[in-house]
Amino acid sequence: MDTETVALVRSTFRAVASFPGGPGALASAFYATLFATNPEAREFFPAAMDTQRDRLVRAIGHVIDRLEAPESVLPYLAQLGRDHRKYGIDDSHYSAVGIALVAALEKVCEPRMWTTEVGAAWRRAITLVTDVMMDAARSETGPPSWVGTVREHRRVRDDVAVVKLQLDQPMPYAAGQYVSVQVPGRPRMWRHLSLATPWSADGTVEFHVRRVPGGWVSPAIVDHARVGDTWVLGSPVGSLGDASDPGRDRLLIGVGTGTAPLRAQLLRMARQPRNRRTHLFVSGRYPCDLYDLEMPWGIARTNPWLTVVPVVEESADPWWFTGRSEVPAGMHPLLVGPVGSVVAGYSNWTDHDIQISGSPSAIQTIKFRLQAAGVESGSIRHDPLS
Numbered sequence: 467m468d469t470e471t472v473a474l475v476r477s478t479f480r481a482v483a484s485f486p487g488g489p490g491a492l493a494s495a496f497y498a499t500l501f502a503t504n505p506e507a508r509e510f511f512p513a514a515m516d517t518q519r520d521r522l523v524r525a526i527g528h529v530i531d532r533l534e535a536p537e538s539v540l541p542y543l544a545q546l547g548r549d550h551r552k553y554g555i556d557d558s559h560y561s562a563v564g565i566a567l568v569a570a571l572e573k574v575c576e577p578r579m580w581t582t583e584v585g586a587a588w589r590r591a592i593t594l595v596t597d598v599m600m601d602a603a604r605s606e607t608g609p610p611s612w613v614g615t616v617r618e619h620r621r622v623r624d625d626v627a628v629v630k631l632q633l634d635q636p637m638p639y640a641a642g643q644y645v646s647v648q649v650p651g652r653p654r655m656w657r658h659l660s661l662a663t664p665w666s667a668d669g670t671v672e673f674h675v676r677r678v679p680g681g682w683v684s685p686a687i688v689d690h691a692r693v694g695d696t697w698v699l700g701s702p703v704g705s706l707g708d709a710s711d712p713g714r715d716r717l718l719i720g721v722g723t724g725t726a727p728l729r730a731q732l733l734r735m736a737r738q739p740r741n742r743r744t745h746l747f748v749s750g751r752y753p754c755d756l757y758d759l760e761m762p763w764g765i766a767r768t769n770p771w772l773t774v775v776p777v778v779e780e781s782a783d784p785w786w787f788t789g790r791s792e793v794p795a796g797m798h799p800l801l802v803g804p805v806g807s808v809v810a811g812y813s814n815w816t817d818h819d820i821q822i823s824g825s826p827s828a829i830q831t832i833k834f835r836l837q838a839a840g841v842e843s844g845s846i847r848h849d850p851l852s
């Protein structure tokens with residue numbers, strides 16, 4: 467995409483996103499236009515649209531930030547196109563979305579800013595994005611979605627559940643990827659969950675889910691999911707597992723259930739005869755949050771390429787926790803402190819291929835701390851923050 471188009475698109479989006487209420491106004495205008503012109507499109511979205519509105523603006527921002535180097539965003543858009551087949555949408559819906567987005571931008575932009583050139587630049591950018599998504603959707607021969615039956619639901623902590631599902635048909639995916647899921651009682655409220663185990667021929671998948679207080683979907687999974695429930699899963703998305711430079715040693719940092727896509731990669735790596743030197747930092751607020759240390763420690767005991775380091779912010783468990791939370795015997799001792807600072811102070815990571823996985827705020831904080839320690843942002847990878 468030419469630099470002038472990128473500059474015009476980016477400057478308009480920044481202007482809209484920066485004025486108070488701008489992102490909300492853009493999202494409201496977009497959905498109002500889309501549903502007015504295509505009433506059937508309303509069925510693809512949940513009844514409560516608040517989370518959806520935030521997501522739209524963040525998703526546009528994510529793509530716009532990468533327009534200068536489309537090669538970094540095209541694979542992601544292609545994956546999104548394959549994933550969007552789960553809604554049953556066709557080319558006409560993509561076109562309606564493009565028209566509604568241009569109309570919404572024109573409505574919320576100051577008239578002096580919305581020039582003919584700006585409108586044309588947005589149309590070019592939207593065409594690029596939708597063409598990639600539509601092409602990928604058309605050329606995909608696999609199923610648009612999978613049905614998974616819950617085979618096991620294990621509460622490993624009060625607010626964390628490990629859920630195993632049996633899929634109705636094989637789902638090829640790479641360790642480190644995630645899928646969108648729809649669970650019973652939460653129609654059209656798709657949420658992303660990372661696959662916690664690598665691909666398995668028997669069609670089982672595993673998720674580690676933390677209850678977000680006040681959330682719509684995660685409490686339904688942690689507190690109410692039952693064996694026999696059926697979930698719908700979209701196509702696998704993400705490229706966390708693709709080493710940006712396979713010749714470099716690896717640093718993996720997982721916060722809470724964010725360790726899920728990292729453990730999937732370790733389980734896959736453990737099947738290979740040789741691996742690059744790998745450090746995994748598993749972190750949480752309290753020692754009791756480190757509910758899954760045995761698994762990586764089991765791999766580290768027999769694989770000298772792996773070092774597992776547990777990190778917590780508070781050295782003691784909270785008063786209400788009554789279970790056991792010891793670090794396995796022989797493992798690296800527990801380090802205490804903010805995980806970003808602990809990792810940055812542990813070694814020099816400037817020549818490592820780095821992955822961070824956790825909540826958006828945790829990822830941002832750790833990334834900032836590593837960059838302050840001299841790590842280039844290009845060496846750090848993470849999933850999209852929304």
Ligand SMILES: Cc1cc2nc3c(=O)[nH]c(=O)nc-3n(C[C@H](O)[C@H](O)[C@H](O)COP(=O)(O)OP(=O)(O)OC[C@H]3O[C@@H](n4cnc5c(N)ncnc54)[C@H](O)[C@@H]3O)c2cc1C
Nearest residue numbers: 657658659660674675676678681682683684723825849852
């Ligand atoms: C690529 C990706 C992979 C993910 N993988 C996992 C996973 O493996 N396991 C897992 O448990 N979750 C994972 N998530 C988070 C998950 O998709 C949901 O966002 C989360 O479960 C909350 O959904 P909810 O419906 O309960 O909350 P919502 O109803 O969506 O949100 C309720 C409120 O909580 C806030 N909120 C949402 N998520 C968080 C959060 N993580 N921390 C703090 N506040 C939050 C929202 O801003 C909102 O104010 C992943 C997210 C992404 C983007």
